[in-house]
Amino acid sequence: MEQLSEILLEIHPFVTVIHLREKQKSARELYHAVNLLTKMKVPLSKIMINDRVDVALVTGVAGVQLAYHSLEVSIVKQKFPDLKLGCSIHSYEEGQQAVLNGADYVLYGHVFPSKSKPDLTPRGLEELKKLTRQATSVIAIGGITAANTQQVINAGAKGIAVMSGILEARDPLMAVKAYQNVLENGDV
Amino acid sequence: MEQLSEILLEIHPFVTVIHLREKQKSARELYHAVNLLTKMKVPLSKIMINDRVDVALVTGVAGVQLAYHSLEVSIVKQKFPDLKLGCSIHSYEEGQQAVLNGADYVLYGHVFPSKSKPDLTPRGLEELKKLTRQATSVIAIGGITAANTQQVINAGAKGIAVMSGILEARDPLMAVKAYQNVLENGDV
Numbered sequence: 130m131e132q133l134s135e136i137l138l139e140i141h142p143f144v145t146v147i148h149l150r151e152k153q154k155s156a157r158e159l160y161h162a163v164n165l166l167t168k169m170k171v172p173l174s175k176i177m178i179n180d181r182v183d184v185a186l187v188t189g190v191a192g193v194q195l196a197y198h199s200l201e202v203s204i205v206k207q208k209f210p211d212l213k214l215g216c217s218i219h220s221y222e223e224g225q226q227a228v229l230n231g232a233d234y235v236l237y238g239h240v241f242p243s244k245s246k247p248d249l250t251p252r253g254l255e256e257l258k259k260l261t262r263q264a265t266s267v268i269a270i271g272g273i274t275a276a277n278t279q280q281v282i283n284a285g286a287k288g289i290a291v292m293s294g295i296l297e298a299r300d301p302l303m304a305v306k307a308y309q310n311v312l313e314n315g316d317v
Numbered sequence: 318m319e320q321l322s323e324i325l326l327e328i329h330p331f332v333t334v335i336h337l338r339e340k341q342k343s344a345r346e347l348y349h350a351v352n353l354l355t356k357m358k359v360p361l362s363k364i365m366i367n368d369r370v371d372v373a374l375v376t377g378v379a380g381v382q383l384a385y386h387s388l389e390v391s392i393v394k395q396k397f398p399d400l401k402l403g404c405s406i407h408s409y410e411e412g413q414q415a416v417l418n419g420a421d422y423v424l425y426g427h428v429f430p431s432k433s434k435p436d437l438t439p440r441g442l443e444e445l446k447k448l449t450r451q452a453t454s455v456i457a458i459g460g461i462t463a464a465n466t467q468q469v470i471n472a473g474a475k476g477i478a479v480m481s482g483i484l485e486a487r488d489p490l491m492a493v494k495a496y497q498n499v500l501e502n503g504d505v
Contacts, residue, residue: 155386156368180344183370187388187396198343200375208375 134165136296140305141171148194148290150179163188177215185212194236206231215268219252224260224267235264236290239271240281244293246271254284261285275307279316288312322353324484328493329359336382336478338367351376365403373400382424394419403456407440412448412455423452424478427459428469432481434459442472449473463495467504476500 141147149162159181166176176190180199185192192213195202202214216227218235227235237260242251251271261267261284269286274294281289291308298304329335337350347369354364364378368387373380380401383390390402404415406423415423427434428445439459449455449472457474462482469477479496486492 156370156388157386160388160392181371182344183374183388183393186371186374187392198345200344200348200371204348204375205371 133296134169136301137166137171138169139302140295141166141169141175143302143305143309144175145288146175146177146191147171148177148179150194152179156181156184159184160188163190177213182209182212192233195232201230202227202232203230221256221260221263224264228264234266234268234287235260236268236270237286238269238290240269241272241274241277243272254280257281257284257286261287275304275311278308278311282312321484322357324489325354325359326357327490328483329354329357329363331490331493331497332363333476334363334365334379334478335359336365336367338382340367344369344372347372348376351378365401370397370400380421383420389418390415390420391418409444409448409451412452416452422454422456422475423448424456424458425474426457426478428457429460429462429465431460442468445469445472445474449475463492463499466496466499470500 137147147166149159154162159178163176167173173188173190177192177194178185178190179194180196182193182200182205186209192215193205194215194217195205196217202216205212206214213233214231215234215236216232218224218227218237224235224237237257239246239251240254240257257269267286268288268290269281270290273281273289273291278289289308295301295304325335335354337347342350347366351364355361361376361378365380365382366373366378367382368384370381370388370393374397380403381393382403382405383393384405390404393400394402401421402419404420404423406412406415406425412423412425425445425448427437427439428442430439445457455474456476456478457469458478461469461477461479466477477496483489483492
């Protein structure tokens with residue numbers, strides 16, 4: 130967490146959202162993680178929390194990223210309409226359903242081969258394209274590098290989510306800026 | 318879960334609260350467990366959920382049992398004053414603190430030797446007495462049998478929480494009625 134904190138402190142001005150996705154962390158630990166980010170001057174509006182709607186509500190972060198094991202998006206949306214809700218999806222069909230159920234965006238992947246999913250075939254750009262024709266807010270995840278970011282954007286993704294591409298980079302700040310450069314200026 | 322369901326269906330009219338404390342269960346599983354209880358005609362007002370404030374809020378159950386890894390009781394109370402909040406505590410000091418922080422009751426234990434805590438020394442009745450002099454709403458847990466229930470009540474506990482004493486009884490309904498008999502009529 131300490132090393133992660135240092136990286137976040139450095140990069141947060143250059144990203145639009147920070148996801149707290151530590152699935153093994155307890156509610157109390159997540160609460161303290163949000164406090165830590167707040168102390169680093171990360172605005173609450175930039176923070177999304179995985180699964181724990183309650184932690185999002187008491188901390189006042191932007192919203193929650195929901196997965197198959199989470200509360201259903203339609204139920205959360207109905208009860209807490211002000212929370213931004215993202216759904217983690219792995220197929221076109223799941224994506225359609227999530228949007229119908231009220232997801233504000235879908236996190237779709239993994240698009241390219243990813244170290245965190247070594248045994249699963251990546252979804253590739255074609256299904257991403259099919260999905261982005263139906264769902265306006267698709268964030269792509271999985272194996273995304275500065276070099277392939279433009280392909281993902283060309284396929285209709287509204288944004289990208291990156292873990293190892295930043296956190297395991299030798300220079301995380303430079304890595305973030307490389308992504309940002311493609312997103313702002315295209316693949317030049 | 319199926320066997321548990323059968324037991325709950327039989328015993329729920331004779332208990333005041335059912336705690337869903339399956340710590341390994343996901344939010345979605347807990348949500349479905351509440352629905353299952355509702356189908357069995359267990360009133361929502363009789364159901365408490367461990368840790369997951371969000372599941373309690375969307376299902377409308379009575380409240381949440383909070384532990385050391387959960388959101389802090391003062392924070393939850395402030396944000397959701399209508400939720401009934403119990404705190405799991407293991408000492409007099411923790412109990413005092415929980416009450417100060419706004420817990421509606423404390424769940425204190427384990428009082429007697431318990432199969433679920435084989436390596437920990439039970440707290441015994443003396444500390445329970447000390448605690449009940451300070452905190453009005455103490456529910457005792459841990460190794461409580463129909464035979465020792467009266468001692469716990471005499472020590473000032475407002476109620477008892479039982480797991481194996483009911484769920485592992487040869488006849489769970491008879492076990493519940495034996496506890497109930499002591500609670501209503503004393504140790505006769």
